[in-house]
Amino acid sequence: MLYRRLGKSGLQLSAFSLGSWVTFGKQVHLDDAKNMIQTAFDLGINFFDNAEGYEQGESEVVMGNAIAALGLPRDEFCVSSKVFWGGQKPNQIGLSAKHVTEACHAALRRLQVDYLDLYFCHRPDIDTPIEETVRAMHNLITQGKVLYWGTSEWTSQQIMEAHSIARQNHLTPPTMEQPQYNLFERQKVEDEFRDIYTGVGLGTTIWSPLASGVLTGKYNKGIDVEGRLNLPGYEWLKEMYASEEGQLKIEKTRKLATIADDLGVPLHHMSLAWCLKNPNVSTVILGASKTEQLKDNVAALPVVEMLTPEIMELIDGVVQNRPAEPMRWADL
Template sequence: MEYRRLGRSGLKVSALSLGSWVTFGKQVDLNDAKTLLKTAYDSGVNFFDNAEGYEAGESEKIMGDAIDALGLPRDTFVVSSKVFWGGEKPTQLGLSAKHVRDACDAALRRLKVDYLDLFFCHRPDVDTPIEETVRAMHQLVMQGKIVYWGTSEWNAQQLTEAHAIARQEHLTPPTMEQPQYNMFNRDKVEGEYRPIYEQYGLGTTIWSPLASGILTGKYLDGIPDDSRMNLPGYEWLKDTLLSDEGKARLEKVRQLKPIADELGVSLTHLSLAWCLKNPNVSTVILGASRLSQLEDNLKAMDITDKLDDAVMERIDAVLDNKPAGPERFGQ
């Protein structure tokens, strides 16, 4: 396993990590969670990602019970939560100082830990001043309830404002951002965030590296019955796949397959390794509902060297979505 600094912080996270969105509490029970976590941990994974909004907290409960049952030493792993969708009441939503505090306390109880290593603002909140949220996060840091805080799917302007407020008011600034990043979603990570990396040393914990499974190639011949696109509550994923944009993406996957075949790798490994090639990616969050799936995804670490400049250029030619800039990753 490779370990990368989370932005300019001193924290080192595994290049591949394990997330719980869709899986824990939906497809994965406690016994399965213990197996997945132990396998990941034994393979060198040290970051486990979660959120209050994943299955209304059930995902955090299962992860917390699994970590507790496995007896993992607290100083050997990093665990996260996110705040935004905590319930239906007005005080259970968004990034108000009250909800930030309540969500943190609830996550600590569900995950059975004394502190969160990473705590994310799951989305920007237009109804709460950014200063209020920055101050609330700073207070949690001072109380020892969280170590680092960050954002998810914030734009560069919002991140810049948060840093400016933190600097002006002598508060703790955000350390990391959790954006979607894969071959089909590149603009934020490769383009918009470029000045943020350079000025603030932003770390990234990317989600959906396989574009909800589209980049694995498993949807080229239809939608398998056991896929997440057939899960209740995730009909929007199926609608996305069946749209004109989804069909265009499937055609790109068909064009990527010969590249993967020539390298002797799967489309899954090609797509994960492509994300890992970006030096601004701190960690790639994997999602797995089965042990075999996780074991296979972890093997992507072994093939990154096969993606040399020539291969990356061939991939770019197929994707035809390279963000404007002097270089691919804005270095």
């Protein structure tokens, strides 16, 4: 396993990490979760990602029970939670100081840990001043309940506002952002955040590296097959890929598959490795419903070295639907 620093912090995260969105508490229950987490740990994965909003907290319950049953050494793994969607009542949603604090305490109970390594603001909250949220996160850090706090799907302007408030008031700034990043979703990670990687040392824990399974190629012959697009409650995802834009992405996936075939690797390995080619990606969060799927995804790690500038150019030419140009990662 390869390990990378989380931004400018001293925390080392495995290049691949294990997420729980859509899986834990929905497709994956205790016995399977134990097998999956132990397998991940044995493969060198040291970061397990979760959120209060995943299956209304049940995802954290399953993960917490599994980790406790396995007896993993606390100094060898990192676990996260995210705060925003905690319930239907007025103070069970958003990023108020009350909800940020209550959600942290609830996550600690569900995950059965004394502190969260990473704690994310799951979305920006237009109804709460950013200063209030920054202070709430700082207080949790000074209390030893959180080690690093960050954001998810915030804009660069919102992230920098949080940093400015933290500097002005001697508070702890955010360390990381969790954006969506894959071959089809690139703007934030590659363009919008370009200046703040070096400016404040932003780390990234990216999600959906396979575009909800589309970049596995499983939907290349049609979207009515078993997979995330057809899970109950995710009809919006299926509708998105049934649209004209979604069908264009599937067509590009077919073309990407030919590049992977020429490399002699599976398309999903190439897609995962492509994410890791970006040096500003701290860790790629894998979503898996089966242990064998997790093992297979981690096997993509050696493919990173196979993605030469020439191959990256070919990939970019397909994705951008234009004559290929070198990626120039060093300029990011």
